[in-house]
Amino acid sequence: MNKIIVSVSNDLSTDQRVAKVCNTLVNGGYEILLIGRKLSDSKEIHRNYKTKRIKLLFNNSFLFYAEYNFRLFFLMLFLKKDILLSNDLDTLLPNYLVSRFQGKKLVYDSHELFSEIPELVERPFVKKCWTSLEKWLLPKLKNTYTVCNSIAEYYNERYQTNFKTIVNLPTQKQVEKGTLPFETADKKIILYQGAINVGRGLELMIETMQFLPNHVFVIIGSGDIICQLKEQVVNKKLNDRIFFMGKITPNELHKITPLADLGISIEEDLGLNYRFALPNKIFDYIQAEVPVLVSNLPEMKKVVQQYKVGEIVLNRMPEKLAKQIIGLTEKDFSAALKKAKTSLIWENQEEELLEIFRSCN
Known part of the structure; x- marks a missing residue:
């Protein structure tokens, strides 16, 4: 049985794409070890494959990336493996070096256009470092895939690579409704689930909520600007209509999402990464x-x-956006949603994913 070491830079608990890839590979006959990092608030996880979390001294800035890549390199160097699966640019260097030193096969999954993320827009030196790493490594890779056609085409044109597309679709599920931990007073529920970072349109939605007295806005996730958003909510006196649920497990989220009347993904066009984005929350x-x-x-x-x-x-003017939301939540999309959900599922692309690993060289 071929053994694959899968590496990510997160703490494993909420990365649904990596969990789906690992499950597909296990079902395809591979032995999996998934490696990530351990945080102070990391939740316990139970998977049908092995996992390992690395505890770091540094958890942000350059020191985090340097320490994690150093530790990841030496850990993978002395583990048995046949294939290495690197997820995103921040794990690629140690994977590439181990694959070259030991003659192991390397597969790369790019979850986003990493060198174009908004957090790098005002940090030209850091952006240049990531772009240089990308420019050096990507042309050397043979087995690559990413989350959408636009990113695949960008990489293939710029670096003469052969990226394939494996969309971050959810697994097929029956609708199962839970309950919210707060009272919504029969108001329409608008939902955002995902990273709470710059450019996600959350500040705009908070402004828009001033014109939506018969709606509540539920925000699920964690990230860099959550304190800023909570302060904005207090300043606008919207505490009774905007609720932060923090980071929850995928199983919990599966029961909360169906309670919504509308799901939003209104990212700003802050560079190519967001312009080409195809967030998994849309499919959820x-x-x-x-x-x-x-x-x-x-x-x-x-x-x-x-x-x-x-x-x-x-x-994107708050008052006009509110008017559109009111009209949208009064429409019936149920037939189209039932039809779409049978096509937009992970199971429909598993064979294509397995073929990448079967034919990798």
């Missing part, structure tokens, strides 16, 4: 039979236009 909303409101960006709007499961933002 669809699988939960929740209509979506998405940004007017190529990959997102393609899904909405093709499957008729929601609308594209027409105007």
Whole structure:
């Protein structure tokens, strides 16, 4: 049985894409070891494959990346493996070095256009470092895939690579509704689930909530700007209509998402990474039979236009956006959602993923 070491830079607990990839590989006959990092608030996980978390001295800035890559390199160097699967640019260097030193096969999964993330826009030196690493390593890789066609085409044109597309679709699920830990007073529920970072459109939604007295806004996730958002909510006196649920497990999320009347993914066009984004939350909303409101960006709007499961933002002015949301939540998308959810599932692309690993060289 071929053994694959899968590495990520997160703490494993909420990375649904990596969990799905690992499950597919296990079912395909591979032995998996998934490596990530251990944080102070890391939740216990139980998987049908082996996992390992690395506890670090540093958990942010350059020191985090340096320490994690150093530790990851030496850990993988002395473990048995046949294939290495690197997830994103921040784990690629140690994977590449181990694969070269020991003649092991390397597969690379790019979850985003890492060198173009908004956090690097005002940090030109750091951005240059990541871009240089990308420019050095990507042309050397033979077995690569990413989350959408736009990113695949970008890499293939820029670096003459051969990226394939494995979309971050959810596994097929039956709708199962739980309960919210607060009272919504029969108001319409708008949901955001995902990273709480710059450029996700959350500040805009908080401003928009001033014009939506019959709606509540539920935010699930954690990230860099959560304190800033909570302060904005207090300043706007919207505490009774905007709720932060923090980071929850995928199983808990599966029961909360179907409670929403609308799921949003209204990222800003802050560079190529967001412009080409195809967030997995869009597909999670669809699988939960929740209509979506998405940004007017190529990959997102393609899904909405093709499957008729929601609308594209027409105007990002808060009052006009509120008017669109009111109209949207009064429409019936149930038939289109039921049809779309049977196509947009992980199971429909598992064979293509397995073929990448079977034929890797």
